[in-house]
Amino acid sequence: MQSRGQRLLRRALLVLAGGLQTLAFAPFFVWPAAILSFLVLIPLCLHRDPKALFGDGWLVGFGLFGAGASWVYVSIHEYANTPAPLAVLMTLVFVAGLALVPAIAFWCWGKLGGDHERRRLWLFPAVWVLTDWVRGWLLTGFPWLYVGTAQTDGPLAGWLPLLGVHGATLLTVGTSVLLLLAGTEGWRQRPKTALAALGLALLPWLAGPLLNTIEWTHPDGDPLSVAAVQGNISQHNKWDPEQMRAQIRTYRELSEPLWDRDLILWPETAVPATQGQAAPTLDAIETRALETDTAFITGIPWYGNTPHYPGSVFHNSLITLGQAQGTYHKQRLVPFGEYVPFESLLRGTIELLNLPMSVFRPGPENQSPLRLAGVAVHPFICYEITYADFVARNSQGTGFLLTVSNDAWFGRSIGPFQHQQIARTRALETSRPLLRGTNNGITAIVDGKGKVVKKAAHYKRDVLTGSLQPVTGQTPFMLAGSWPVVTLAAIMIVFGRQRRPGNNAPQTTAS
Structure with a gap:
């Protein structure tokens, strides 16, 4: 029986273990922190019953999202004008709600693994990956803080074009489990088993740099000279009608030398x-772009009639001008930021739910790519770049990735850095260069290996210029998506789970 002090220490360690994963991501880039996190939390939970594991999983999730998604407070307090105490409360509710996902996952882990230590070790990576996958689409999804994303800057980067972010997560968590297995087996009792576990743990990390030398795509046509304009417009003034002309004038003046x-x-x-x-x-x-043979693209709130909705609606969109063709309406909207769930009940209750332009409607699926300077491109607006399979599927037949965002909502938090790292992960998964344009950072050109080639100054009015080479070809992840990894995780659970006692009873035959 543990004392009260021991129980409190244990709970604190679980919260810290979850929060430790934040260090694996940008702007810290300490990718081994993810492995250390699992090396701490798995032993603390390995022999707990399912009911206790529900609480353990919640504590881990509270630490992970409390630290990793702390930027939510900035959006709620600074830009939704929510009083600090209420903003803290709403942030805690958000974090506590997200933490229920790992809580349920840990409960399932305990049920599936029973009392068998090795079975639980076998199941943990599969349960963690499936939990991430579910979190990516449940209730529109929160595909953020996947430990595989940290490997964009780690030795497993070469696996991302093959297995995607969930595959890199599976390898990261699996490494932690194998290291624990090597330790529990002991070098004196079962040295061969311990050595085998250690070898398996190291194998993907040794193979990753070799895989990263593979060129999954090749150049297609001439490089494009590109420019991304970063206006650094204050979010407080963004939707002020009196500021509209000044904002557009800023962008036009910054663009004048770029034609x-x-x-x-x-x-x-x-x-x-x-x-x-x-x-x-x-x-x-449009006239200026046609005169200079320039493709021009801008984000804009689009309003009008579409076949998918009765009457006129707003879309968060991109429109093209000049040597470009097409309009794109954002498909994956941010709850409460771009639309209000249960709008008839909630809108008007607090100012957060009355944000400007929180009345957007999602665009249709299967929209045609844009044509920019003769190159096919499927753009991704803000949050859409976080959906790995969505990006891989819509990047088929395109020359490069293009994403725009307004990360001023994050303020001076870790949010913009995490968002950019996620975008770089998509570049690596699809082996395509990426042009990223934002209001105040991080505007950047990224190569097909996920490395930043050039970026604009953060939190400043700036212009990024450079060249970008369109490519052709597909990565294995673009062809198969996350399904191979998700299927493998499911198979690991099916064959590794504890059978019911009745299923293990010896078979007898009538004599």
Whole structure:
């Protein structure tokens, strides 16, 4: 029986173990922290019953999301004008709700593994990966803080074009389990088993750098000269009608020296007015772009009739001008930021639920790619870049990745750095260069290995210029998505789970 002090220490360690994973991601880049996290939390939970594991999983999740998604407070307090005490409470509710996902997962882990230590070790990586996968789509999904993302800057980077982010997560968690197994077997009692476990743990880390030398795509056509304009517009002024002309003037002045470029990119909702309201400005840009043979693309709130909705609706969109064709309506919207779930019941209760432009509707699936300077591109707006399979599926037949965002919502938190790292992971999974345009950072050009080639100054008005080489070809992950890893995890659970006593009874035959 543990004392009260021991129980409190144990709970604190579980919260810290979850929070420790935050160090694996940007802007810290300490990817071994993820392995250390599992080396701490697994032994603490290995012999607990399912009911106790529910609480353990919640504590781990509370630490993970409390530290890793702390930027939520900035959005709620600073930009939704929510009083600090209420913003803290809402952030805690958000974190506590997310922590229920690992809580349920840990309970299932205990049920599936029974009292057998090795069975539980075998099952843990599979349960963790399936939990991440479910979290990525449940209730629109929160595909953030996957430990596989940290490997964009780690030795397992070469596995990402093959297995995707969930595959890198499976290898990371599996490494921790094998290291624990090697330790529990003991070098004196079962040295061969311990050595085998250690060898298996090291194998993917040794293979990763070799796999990273493979070129899954090859250049297609001439490089494009590109420019991304970063206006650094304050989120407090973003939707102020009196500030609209000044904001557009800022972007036009910054863009004036760039008309010799093949592509000019403005970020998400850079034009803070609908296409109808901003028609004179857009017409002037169209004329300039046609005169200079430039492809121009900007984020804008689009308003009008579509076949998918009765009446006129708002979309968070990208429109093209000049040597470009197509319009894209964002498909994956952010709850409470771009739309309000249960709108008829909630809107008007607190100011957070009345944010400007929180009335967007999702765009249709299977939208045609944009044509930018003769290259097919499927864009991704803000949060969409976090969905690995969504990006892989829609990048088929495209020359490069393009994403825009307005990360001013994150303030000066770790959020923008995490968001950029996630975008770099998509570049690595698809082996495609990436052009990322944001309002205040991190605007960047990223190569097909997920490395930043060039970036604009953060939190400043700036212009990023450079070249980008379109490519052709596909990675294994683009062809198969996450299904091979998810299926493997499911198979590990099916064959590794504890059977019911009745299923283990010896078979007899009538004599």
